Amino acid sequence: MQSIARIISLATAVPPHVLSQAEIAERTRRMFGLRFPEFERISPVFDTAGIETRHAVRPGVWYETEHNWSDRSAVYLEAATDLFIEAAHNAIVEAGITAADIDTVVTVSSTGVATPSIEARAFASLGLSQGVSRVPVFGLGCAGGVTGLSIAARLAVARPGSTVLLVAVELCTLAVRLDQLTKANVVALALFGDGAAAAVVRAEPANGLATVVDSGEHTWPDTLDIMGWSVDPTGFGVIFDRSIPPFAEAHLQAAVDRILAGQGQSRRDIGRFICHPGGRKVIEAVECALALPTGSLDAERAVLARYGNMSAPTALFVLKTVLDSGLPQRALLMALGPGFTLSTVTLEAAA
Secondary structure (H helix, E strand, O other): OOOOEEEEEEEEEOOOEEEEHHHHHHHHHHHHOOOOOOHHHHOOHHHHOOOOEEEEOOOHHHHHOOOOHHHHHHHHHHHHHHHHHHHHHHHHHHHOOOHHHOOEEEEEOOOOOOOOOHHHHOHHHHOOOOOOEEEEEOOOHHHHHHHHHHHHHHHHHHOOOOEEEEEEEEEHHHHOOOOOOOHHHHHHHHHEOEEEEEEEEEEOOOOOOEEEEEEEEEEOOOOOOOOEEEEEOOEEEEEOOOOHHHHHHHHHHHHHHHHHHHOOOOHHHOOEEEEOOOOHHHHHHHHHHOOOOOOOOHHHHHHHHHHOEOOOOHHHHHHHHHHHHOOOOEEEEEEEEOOOEEEEEEEEEOO
């Protein structure tokens, strides 16, 4: 009998500093209003992004001063490790196991560089086994949580009886740049927050929150300019050289149909599309592209309003919301990320 991966637990964590969208808009106006002639034309994005609050690893005033790569890296190592430990601990407790029971850790993060990687820094605090396998994953951006779940599920199936811990942690606010007077930088300031999500995955015959049926990816050629990071001595700088919503509206349906067809399915078989909410316009574009009723991606809107776009963990926050309210028989978890790539995981409700 073929092993099937199941999500045993799913937990989230956010840093302590809560910033309202109105506060962030005012701080951004102070930082850019007089220096960037285009700011007032772009500034309505703070009102139209669909965000009310966000969490950050530092208080608002920290972001109003210049920080170099070394400063940002120090904060990343400290705060990402703390969030990793909190999210992982919550998932481990929810699964009813101990950290020593974990055989493999998949760590997803694209907002900082850590060598040794974050799971190694959290090793002692969590109490992980000395024999644990470590799989750090970098560069997937907003698609990282979905792809990370796919990787965790495949690793669990490859070694039946093993326990895999997935942790996606992103500190997007560390990419705040005072030196970049660009539309992309202002849009990033209007969207990004910090957070982490963790899941315990095992291949076992029953139990769990959901079953991972399959996964898929689609990468469009000549799309490296849509989303990503530039790197310089100050730190990461956001790349948004092409608007994501119109691209998604034009191209998403065909990619989803191709992935589902490869699994012997169609969109009619999916009871719920669970999507990464990159922003209000992205949510609307997904609804349009997949011919979903307007407003049907309600969990996505709720997560976006409360947490903003946290990159990789965000889709897992939405998945947790949907699981808490009841997963339909079959669902498609999906996110768009740098590449430009669509990543999907097909889920079934637990028996």
